[in-house]
Amino acid sequence: MLRGLYTAASGMIAQQRKHDIVTNNISNINTPGFKGGNGINRSFPEMLISRVRGGQDEPGSTSIGRIHTGVMAEENVSLHAQGDIQETNNPFDFALISNIQVPGALFDSSGKYVDENGQRVIQPQAFFTVTNAEGQERYSLNGKFSLDATGQLIDSDGHQVIGRDGQPIVLVEPGTRIPITNFRITRSGMFTNVDGQAIPGADGEPMAMRITRVEDPNELVREGNGLYRLAAPDQGGIRLIDDQDQVEVRQGYMERSNVDAGQSMVDMMSALRAYEANQKMVQYYDKSMEKAVNEIGRV
Structure with missing residues (x-):
């Protein structure tokens, strides 16, 4: 009983x-x-x-x-299916459209594939990269960004958005503190002016967002406020996207919840x-x- x-x-x-x-x-x-x-x-x-x-x-x-x-x-x-993309016409809103493929895998709507031997393959996903209050690298899909008083690009909770060089993205006119608000983003996440010329970063190289590819998104742990961290960062499983990855950054759009x-x-x-x-x-x-x-x- x-x-x-x-x-x-x-x-x-x-x-x-x-x-x-x-x-x-x-x-x-x-x-x-x-x-x-x-x-x-x-x-x-x-x-x-x-x-x-x-x-x-x-x-x-x-x-x-x-x-x-x-x-x-x-x-x-977490179900990492792509959410609907909604146009906002806000230049500081960004959406990631991720459809990264793995050779030989045919992913279903949930991003999973099981081969003939019963081996499960999870579709990799792309994330924006930010830093939390302790300066630790975290991953997010909430692309609702803005500029703070110093011209740094931050998310809605004040976390700094990281560039491809690993440093915070600072959008100010060279030699001044005037924020750059009239800019464009390429499909790969590179910042350009309205004429299509690349905006240089602190090191003189073209400034771009740090878009991180996570090989197995199921290894991510929710931290709240839309942030994720890798459960075992020492085991790898992350890298920057490259030209072969089917990832696109869209400016003036937001990804809605997939619920x-x-x-x-x-x-x-x-x-x-x-x-x-x-x-x-x-x-x-x-x-x-x-x-x-x-x-x-x-x-």
Whole structure:
């Protein structure tokens, strides 16, 4: 009886976790560049059930089968499908259109491919590169940028946008503190003036955004405010995009959240109904144990 109680309780915890993920998706449905999460559940490790010396003539145990003891919310996987691109006509709004291909892989809408041997291949994704308050490199898809008082390009939370040279992007007229507000961005992320001439950086080289390619976006960890970090940076898995990567920077556009509002509402109601079903089972086991203690025990 207690095993059933624990199984139902674990189901309630898993559905609560799923409900939290879905509500977070819905609350960020208007957040630029937000990637929806998907809760993955799995059963607890199996237990082998055996009958030990079921009869006088049986010298050992006999295997009966396997049993699961419940379910657990294993992880929250981000869905990195491309969101809709919305035109804003704001020169400081940028959107990344990423369709990086891997030879021999035919990715589905979720960015996943499974080959004939069962090997899973995840589609690489491109990200803007910013620095957090501690100066650490982070990745973002929220391209709603602006200029601060010193002419540095920052995101909506004040994080500095990093250039290809690894330094903050500063858009000021040479030798002055006058911000450059009339500029263009090429498809590769290079800054030019209205005449198409490259705007030089502090080192004299053409200034460009640092667009980072992440080989496996599932290795990214959410930090909040639209920022991601690599779970194991020492293992690599990131590099700058090159000319062969199908990545395009669009100025005057924003990438909308890829959350499907209708499907999210269905998932939320499904989690709620499953939670209530497990709750009823907990109440049933509670009443059964109450009878066993207060009535049967009295007899």
